[in-house]
Amino acid sequence: MSARITTADVVHVARLARLALTTDEIERTTAQLGDMLDHFADIDGLRLDDVDPMTQPYPLSNVLRDDVARPCLDRDEVLAAAPDGFQGRFRVPPIIGLVE
Amino acid sequence: MTSTIVDLVAGVRAGVRTAASVLDDHLAVIAEREDEVHAFNLVLADEARAAAEGVDAAVADGRDPGPLAGVPVALKDNMVTRGIPTTCSSRILEGWRPPYDATVVERLRAAGAVIVGKTNLDEFAMGSSTENSAFGPTRNPHDPSRVPGGSSGGSAAAVAAGFAAAALGSDTGGSIRQPAALCGVVGVKPTYGVVSRYGLVAFASSLDQIGPFTNTVADAALVLEAIAGHDPNDSTSIPRPPPVITATLGDGVEGLRIGRITDLPQGADDDVLARVEAAFDALSDAGAKVVDVEVPAFTYGLTAYYLIAPAEASSNLARYDGVRYGLRVEAADTNAMYMATRESGFGDEVKRRIMLGTYALSAGYYDAYYGKALKVRRLIADDFATAYEHVDVLITPTSPTVAFPLGDKTDNPLAMYLCDTYTIPSNLSGDPGMSVPFGTGAGGLPVGVQVLAPTLSEPLMFRVAQSLEDAAKDDVITAARSEPSEASPGTANLRFGERSLRGDE
Numbered sequence: 001m002s003a004r005i006t007t008a009d010v011v012h013v014a015r016l017a018r019l020a021l022t023t024d025e026i027e028r029t030t031a032q033l034g035d036m037l038d039h040f041a042d043i044d045g046l047r048l049d050d051v052d053p054m055t056q057p058y059p060l061s062n063v064l065r066d067d068v069a070r071p072c073l074d075r076d077e078v079l080a081a082a083p084d085g086f087q088g089r090f091r092v093p094p095i096i097g098l099v100e
Numbered sequence: 101m102t103s104t105i106v107d108l109v110a111g112v113r114a115g116v117r118t119a120a121s122v123l124d125d126h127l128a129v130i131a132e133r134e135d136e137v138h139a140f141n142l143v144l145a146d147e148a149r150a151a152a153e154g155v156d157a158a159v160a161d162g163r164d165p166g167p168l169a170g171v172p173v174a175l176k177d178n179m180v181t182r183g184i185p186t187t188c189s190s191r192i193l194e195g196w197r198p199p200y201d202a203t204v205v206e207r208l209r210a211a212g213a214v215i216v217g218k219t220n221l222d223e224f225a226m227g228s229s230t231e232n233s234a235f236g237p238t239r240n241p242h243d244p245s246r247v248p249g250g251s252s253g254g255s256a257a258a259v260a261a262g263f264a265a266a267a268l269g270s271d272t273g274g275s276i277r278q279p280a281a282l283c284g285v286v287g288v289k290p291t292y293g294v295v296s297r298y299g300l301v302a303f304a305s306s307l308d309q310i311g312p313f314t315n316t317v318a319d320a321a322l323v324l325e326a327i328a329g330h331d332p333n334d335s336t337s338i339p340r341p342p343p344v345i346t347a348t349l350g351d352g353v354e355g356l357r358i359g360r361i362t363d364l365p366q367g368a369d370d371d372v373l374a375r376v377e378a379a380f381d382a383l384s385d386a387g388a389k390v391v392d393v394e395v396p397a398f399t400y401g402l403t404a405y406y407l408i409a410p411a412e413a414s415s416n417l418a419r420y421d422g423v424r425y426g427l428r429v430e431a432a433d434t435n436a437m438y439m440a441t442r443e444s445g446f447g448d449e450v451k452r453r454i455m456l457g458t459y460a461l462s463a464g465y466y467d468a469y470y471g472k473a474l475k476v477r478r479l480i481a482d483d484f485a486t487a488y489e490h491v492d493v494l495i496t497p498t499s500p501t502v503a504f505p506l507g508d509k510t511d512n513p514l515a516m517y518l519c520d521t522y523t524i525p526s527n528l529s530g531d532p533g534m535s536v537p538f539g540t541g542a543g544g545l546p547v548g549v550q551v552l553a554p555t556l557s558e559p560l561m562f563r564v565a566q567s568l569e570d571a572a573k574d575d576v577i578t579a580a581r582s583e584p585s586e587a588s589p590g591t592a593n594l595r596f597g598e599r600s601l602r603g604d605e
Contacts, residue, residue: 010455017414017458018421019451020439029455035514036456040403040469043476053474054481056306056336057292057530058555063335077199083428090423095434 119170166212192445202299219254249279274523281548359491371541414457
């Protein structure tokens, strides 16, 4: 198994990603991510110090529109598609509850 | 079902055939083979019939029915349709009815197209075989024991099976071009920003691009012209008019410089490489000059992509949290609800990519993985730009193999990722690419040849693709004439492959 990622790393990342992975999934993910990170080591030898990172293909910046009110999504239609629409709002379980 | 979109539209616009009858023909084919192929998550027969009648009414009234009048189009089920379920083939969106239409949906309707259904995909477009669908795999119409490719496998299969005259897919790392190659149809990934992403459910926002599947190059040009163009609702949409492609489609390749990448990553099968060589020969015969070029960073595309795309996906898919749409698994507090909902709603591949992306972005690893991948992305774009100083287009295989059997790669994610080796780099650079059917390989299965071109050079790319299609057609006709006793289309295609191999000797 790759030394690049440990089970503890995977448990930590799963919590960051809000995924309640099972024990089996954690084991499998550790092995699979390890294999991938080994493969991805092919870029380790590249000299990249003077290279600018590229975040998007076509350079557009500060794309703005006129500050004019436009029609927006229908509130009732949006809430109808929610798991728990309630009195014009999205209702969720308590935010302060059991400790994870 | 053999008529092209160009002919079909001409017939409908002239009142020679009705959009309703065209739709009925396609619905009949769906009824016949959809159980076997499973291209669709949803067939919209009633909505399609109403749309077709609207087109016919426009023709009867003397109104312009649009450039795609009566064309049955299938939509990948990651493009939102108001009031019509849009699932991304994920349990987490099952039953969700979007409150708006994607820009491409509005443009298709305005052009007179008839939307026949929503097609199956790898969940959230993550995969290369359409096996990662919560609703079961799509099968390749050429051989139902094999995959159609992915992630837009349902769209590719729908066109190949004659369920629709055209389909839209999305291409983040090859998800239009690779299934097009495996299903023997034309598939186009336009320049990033040419087609609006508004209403395309986001996978990796800096890579995703919508494009068409069709049976012919001219048909793809017609559909792309109809859906392209600036959209104020997509801030990454290029503020330019749509490309004009059809006008120069027949201009040929005389004098063009066709690039052969000498340091292309290895791994393509011999039957595929033989077809790519035949493509170089065909273009050379048509008056183009084949020029060797290097694109050194091409080989690092896979690594850069599988760090950048999952990183963006992990952020984009944070929105599926059981609050605003789709599935919720109830739990005592909000955080537990998020975790239970996401664990239950996402499939294995989506979870794998969220994990990989979250890891690549996490404190302590950002610079080593995501940050480095962004720099490699720049190298790839720069290397393409340098190559395009010496050549007009590049030709490569689309997929390293022909369609593979279902289940072949499902236990080995990395092997599945390698399917995208030749398609990924142009998503990273943002340049356009398309796959054109060019004969057959092992088992008589279709092989696609990929044409890559510089940013916003769609007209040029399509000219080259048209030349390849013409050459393929000529070869089929020549082969059929030489042995008229076996002139069925299938055997003609097979002989086409053999003939070209002999020609290489």
